[in-house]
Amino acid sequence: xxxxxxxxxxxxxxxxxxxxxxxxxxxxxxxxxxxxxxxxxxxxxxxxxxxxxxxxxxxxxxxxxxxxxxxxxxxxxxxxxxxxxxxxxxxxxxxxxxxxxxxxxxxxxxxxxxxxxxxxxxxxxxxxxxxxxxxxxxxxxxxxxxxxxxxxxxxxxxxxxxxxxxxxxxxxxxxxxxxxxxxxxxxxxxxxxxxxxxxxxxxxxxxxxxxxxxxxxxxxxxxxxxxxxxxxxxxxxxxxxxxxxxxxxxxxxxxxxxxxxxxxxxxxxxxxxxxxxxxxxxxxxxxxxxxxxxxxxxxxxxxxxxxxxxxxxxxxxxxxxxxxxxxxxxxxxxxxxxxxxxxxxxxxxxxxxxxxxxxxxxxxxxxx
Amino acid sequence: xxxxxxxxxxxxxxxxxxxxxxxxxxxxxxxxxxxxxxxxxxxxxxxxxxxxxxxxxxxxxxxxxxxxxxxxxxxxxxxxxxxxxxxxxxxxxxxxxxxxxxxxxxxxxxxxxxxxxxxxxxxxxxxxxxxxxxxxxxxxxxxxxxxxxxxxxxxxxxxxxxxxxxxxxxxxxxxxxxxxxxxxxxxxxxxxxxxxxxxxxxxxxxxxxxxxxxxxxxxxxxxxxxxxxxxxxxxxxxxxxxxxxxxxxxxxxxxxxxxxxxxxxxxxxxxxxxxxxxxxxxxxxxxxxxxxxxxxxxxxxxxxxxxxxxxxxxxxxxxxxxxxxxxxxxxxxxxxxxxxxxxxxxxxxxxxxxxxxxxxxxxxxxxx
Numbered sequence: 097x098x099x100x101x102x103x104x105x106x107x108x109x110x111x112x113x114x115x116x117x118x119x120x121x122x123x124x125x126x127x128x129x130x131x132x133x134x135x136x137x138x139x140x141x142x143x144x145x146x147x148x149x150x151x152x153x154x155x156x157x158x159x160x161x162x163x164x165x166x167x168x169x170x171x172x173x174x175x176x177x178x179x180x181x182x183x184x185x186x187x188x189x190x191x192x193x194x195x196x197x198x199x200x201x202x203x204x205x206x207x208x209x210x211x212x213x214x215x216x217x218x219x220x221x222x223x224x225x226x227x228x229x230x231x232x233x234x235x236x237x238x239x240x241x242x243x244x245x246x247x248x249x250x251x252x253x254x255x256x257x258x259x260x261x262x263x264x265x266x267x268x269x270x271x272x273x274x275x276x277x278x279x280x281x282x283x284x285x286x287x288x289x290x291x292x293x294x295x296x297x298x299x300x301x302x303x304x305x306x307x308x309x310x311x312x313x314x315x316x317x318x319x320x321x322x323x324x325x326x327x328x329x330x331x332x333x334x335x336x337x338x339x340x341x342x343x344x345x346x347x348x349x350x351x352x353x354x355x356x357x358x359x360x361x362x363x364x365x366x367x368x369x370x371x372x373x374x375x376x377x378x379x380x381x382x383x384x385x386x387x388x389x390x391x392x393x394x395x396x397x398x399x400x401x402x403x404x405x406x407x408x409x410x411x412x413x414x415x416x417x418x419x420x421x422x423x424x425x426x427x428x429x430x431x432x433x434x435x436x437x438x439x440x441x442x443x444x445x446x447x448x449x450x451x452x453x454x455x456x457x458x459x460x461x462x463x464x
Numbered sequence: 465x466x467x468x469x470x471x472x473x474x475x476x477x478x479x480x481x482x483x484x485x486x487x488x489x490x491x492x493x494x495x496x497x498x499x500x501x502x503x504x505x506x507x508x509x510x511x512x513x514x515x516x517x518x519x520x521x522x523x524x525x526x527x528x529x530x531x532x533x534x535x536x537x538x539x540x541x542x543x544x545x546x547x548x549x550x551x552x553x554x555x556x557x558x559x560x561x562x563x564x565x566x567x568x569x570x571x572x573x574x575x576x577x578x579x580x581x582x583x584x585x586x587x588x589x590x591x592x593x594x595x596x597x598x599x600x601x602x603x604x605x606x607x608x609x610x611x612x613x614x615x616x617x618x619x620x621x622x623x624x625x626x627x628x629x630x631x632x633x634x635x636x637x638x639x640x641x642x643x644x645x646x647x648x649x650x651x652x653x654x655x656x657x658x659x660x661x662x663x664x665x666x667x668x669x670x671x672x673x674x675x676x677x678x679x680x681x682x683x684x685x686x687x688x689x690x691x692x693x694x695x696x697x698x699x700x701x702x703x704x705x706x707x708x709x710x711x712x713x714x715x716x717x718x719x720x721x722x723x724x725x726x727x728x729x730x731x732x733x734x735x736x737x738x739x740x741x742x743x744x745x746x747x748x749x750x751x752x753x754x755x756x757x758x759x760x761x762x763x764x765x766x767x768x769x770x771x772x773x774x775x776x777x778x779x780x781x782x783x784x785x786x787x788x789x790x791x792x793x794x795x796x797x798x799x800x801x802x803x804x805x806x807x808x809x810x811x812x813x814x815x816x817x818x819x820x821x822x823x824x825x826x827x828x829x830x831x832x
Contacts, residue, residue, distance in 0.1 A: 277822035278706035338646035454645035
């Protein structure tokens with residue numbers, strides 16, 4: 097059927113808590129648009145749940161009992177354990193994997209995606225590359241634009257570089273799955289793709305704003321976790337509401353200026369979007385980085401022990417982002433322009449007592 | 465002594481919880497500056513505390529046992545029950561009274577302040593005047609610039625209009641009195657006066673930023689209380705962290721745009737200062753407006769009853785500000801540009817069910 101060939105087709109790459117919440121939204125939305133195929137593929141890393149493959153559970157019970165129990169998925173979301181099979185027809189690729197699996201997954205996909213595919217990344221985190229900071233969206237675009245089997249950075253397997261948008265916001269997966277009102281931000285390079293992804297994600301309870309600032313949106317999602325460590329130290333020290341609000345504010349200001357050093361095209365206005373201020377607030381009041389930083393102060397235990405004990409050994413994203421960002425700043429001799437981030441680094445990695453969180457010179461705060 | 469005549473002299477007008485916390489800071493700071501008289505007058509509305517006048521308690525025990533118990537005040541802070549006597553030599557007037565006492569106090573002071581006096585207002589709230597919104601700082605400047613005994617608006621008792629700066633920020637008085645770290649913002653019209661007040665208030669634990677945007681700083685302090693009502697409704701409905709962060713963000717964006725309609729000189733950057741984002745956060749997580757709005761949802765009782773029960777009959781500032789602001793918007797046919805403020809108004813005053821707090825059209829959010 098030739099008309100179906102011009103339809104956009106969606107593949108969600110990832111099926112954890114957030115990926116499954118997104119599958120519910122996207123699965124419902126696609127049925128409203130004649131230009132989008134109503135079947136949504138979801139690549140699922142296969143595992144057994146009570147002796148049954150997770151894909152089979154999802155495809156028969158329409159529920160991801162392992163990662164988002166209790167939430168009904170639309171029947172048009174189809175779980176598929178084979179990555180290449182899941183993605184091969186897709187024109188709209190949604191990446192929603194833990195950061196550490198991205199490069200490997202993209203290498204596997206390389207040469208197997210549609211030439212007219214567009215991607216959106218819901219992945220949080222930062223890579224480092226030759227002393228610089230590398231955005232996950234760049235990793236995706238780089239890896240998927242290289243010719244298959246090659247490791248050179250200029251692709252000739254594709255004529256164009258894969259366009260990767262970003263989605264980030266104050267988005268706790270379980271609350272969104274329960275259809276509690278929230279907002280999110282999509283940062284686009286190509287406006288047409290931004291609008292396409294807006295339609296794919298926007299609902300009455302999940303309000304999408306699109307902005308032409310993909311780097312800004314992505315950097316917000318990574319840098320906020322460092323600020324959350326500072327907020328956790330404040331909580332651990334029982335310093336109260338004023339102090340916490342001050343640390344959040346100073347953190348947001350430092351995020352804005354760090355983002356400028358990483359990518360001068362980043363716009364200050366993006367920090368007023370859901371991906372900025374709203375996500376920083378949510379992360380500094382809820383969130384695991386805040387929680388573990390509070391425990392770090394109260395128990396005196398090292399982060400490694402707390403990760404083992406409180407996160408089943410998963411690594412905290414705030415500390416690894418802090419390490420990468422502060423190394424980036426140090427190499428450029430910018431550390432003293434960022435007293436809060438530098439203090440958080442020194443508390444996490446240099447044995448500085450946590451009560452130094454409020455003892456730094458007043459930064460120059462307004463840049464607008 | 466002629467040299468003492470050129471010294472700046474401070475009078476704090478007000479001695480409640482916040483006024484007393486400020487007296488501690490200012491009393492300590494003045495001793496560090498040779499150009500400021502080390503005696504700080506504090507006008508105290510006289511009342512009896514266990515049979516002793518409050519001024520006598522303050523001047524002998526150096527503690528305001530009624531409004532800030534447990535905090536030692538510097539001995540150079542002198543409580544004075546007579547308003548005119550307290551203020552007559554002052555060149556630096558610090559207004560820190562409940563909003564409803566401002567006009568009356570200024571009328572009493574009119575014609576009795578030094579010609580070279582400068583003022584700073586720590587008062588939160590908004591007045592209305594001929595269908596417009598009137599800032600408290602304008603009330604102070606208007607009333608004190610009129611000739612004594614006159615009610616005309618053009619003063620000739622003073623040759624210049626009294627310059628009034630503004631101080632506002634994420635400032636819970638008890639936490640500051642305990643020297644917990646926080647920030648604040650001073651908005652000035654005349655830079656020299658902004659710097660003077662910076663020196664008067666800034667300490668290592670109470671960090672002052674000065675900005676040339678007095679209206680912006682003052683409007684933040686008034687409008688935030690309306691947003692806090694919205695945050696309280698969210699809490700009462702158990703909508704969770706995402707929703708609350710979204711309401712705070714949308715509220716901040718509406719605050720920015722309302723401020724523009726009240727005074728087009730207001731700068732967006734001011735909303736990134738402590739008086740903006742930090743104070744909104746503090747007020748939406750702590751704060752009485754949030755607390756009573758939550759109780760409004762949970763109990764179904766009217767605000768009047770909740771004020772009587774939870775605030776000893778004191779009036780909530782958020783509801784009265786909401787009423788004034790939404791009337792201002794309605795008269796200008798701007799209500800639909802401000803769906804969150806309008807929804808909060810409709811919930812408070814028009815019987816709209818609180819769960820409509822998340823049911824409004826997506827506003828146009830970015831104006832920067």
